[in-house]
Amino acid sequence: MQTDNNEGKWKTMNMEAWIGPILCSLQTIIPTVIVVCFGANVVELILEVIPEWVTNGLSIAAGMLPVVGIGMLMRYMPVKKFLPFILVGFVLSAYLGVPVLGIAIIGFAAAFWYFTTEINKADAVTMAAAEHADEMGDDFDE
Numbered sequence: 001m002q003t004d005n006n007e008g009k010w011k012t013m014n015m016e017a018w019i020g021p022i023l024c025s026l027q028t029i030i031p032t033v034i035v036v037c038f039g040a041n042v043v044e045l046i047l048e049v050i051p052e053w054v055t056n057g058l059s060i061a062a063g064m065l066p067v068v069g070i071g072m073l074m075r076y077m078p079v080k081k082f083l084p085f086i087l088v089g090f091v092l093s094a095y096l097g098v099p100v101l102g103i104a105i106i107g108f109a110a111a112f113w114y115f116t117t118e119i120n121k122a123d124a125v126t127m128a129a130a131e132h133a134d135e136m137g138d139d140f141d142e
Helices: 002-007 010-038 040-049 052-076 079-094 100-136
Strands: none
């Protein structure tokens, strides 16, 4: 697109800008039209035509997605700082069988408590610094 812009090919640039979104929307439009127009029988036929090794591979990949997501979160999250919260969530899920929604609500409450206490600590430090500055006075009395 940059070369088209430099060369002044505005129609080509406009066409290139529309091709990507159209192709992306086709991957949703085509299956939706097939299901709506032809019904569940055609979908079952398509699923029967797909080889078993493909569906097995997709099942394995679907099983790996939560692990990959947790791994990404732990990679970019300060794990050492929040390790107690991570362990509580794991114990609630793995050993006590608490549903994900319940863990999310408990996590929200813990996050709310954590951040409000951190903000209160920061406010207390700021107020203490301001009081200390008032005690020292300033040299702008002239």
